Amino acid sequence: MSVSLYYCAGRATPLTVAETAAVERIVAAHMASFPYEDQESLYLYDRDDSRPDEIVAGSTKMPFDPGKVLPVLDHVLVSVTELRRALPGAEWRVRLDDLDVPWDGTGGYAFPGMRGADLAAELGGLQGPGLPSAVAVRPAAAGPSVLPPAGSGRGTVTKGEISKSTHCQECKRVG
Template sequence: MGVSLYYAATRATPLTDAELAAVDAIVTRWNDTAPYPDDEEGLHLYPADGAVLNGSTKLPFELDRTVPSLVHWQAAVTELRRALPDARWRVTIDDGDVPWTEEHGYLNPALADLDLVALLGEDPTT
């Protein structure tokens, strides 16, 4: 059984054409640079009532791939949030809220630590 990162942004007004283009560019760039492109679904956006942006990303099942993937996708969602700063955001890993800070976004700096990634068996130089 795997876990997923879920993200949704709501606001009273729909996305503008410029915002849609920005979101598309962000999604494409982060999906194209996924750490494990053959094993991940990437940023997957889908329509939802009341949301201007709604999506999910299933994380790899293998622990040594989960942390690098989580770091990557949380950075991607951070960029999406910063592109739509006036929206109300909710980001969760399954049912647990992912905290937001202005300094780090959704990224937990401890997870991005190369020593932790190396400890989990991932080569930090790749």
């Protein structure tokens, strides 16, 4: 059984050209600094015309390796925080399966205590963008992309694959 982080934003007005460019920049920076080649990263779904108010939506499957869960979760939440700040006036929903991820205007999306030095030390000096230690930045892949890394098993989500589940219906899709 897997656990996924789901994120979505909606508003009545579509993305502007400047906002679209900001989203692309944030995604490219995230992909360039993501610490694991073998794990799923920030993944934004293709635009869905049946959801006209949805401006951004995506999901990330959490790793099975317990030592990678917190760094991946933190890295993606930092990126979703940047997306939220770049898209004013949107209503956001961020969930780790059935659990809402709290929003803090200063710190962004995070669970209480997840970025504490004590937790990082207890878990063996975990590193990530919001964690006490800095994550090693790997070189950017060729060109910005909102697609998942090669070999992640996730591709473009089509309209026929949209989940009909009431669980986080605003942002959960099958991918």
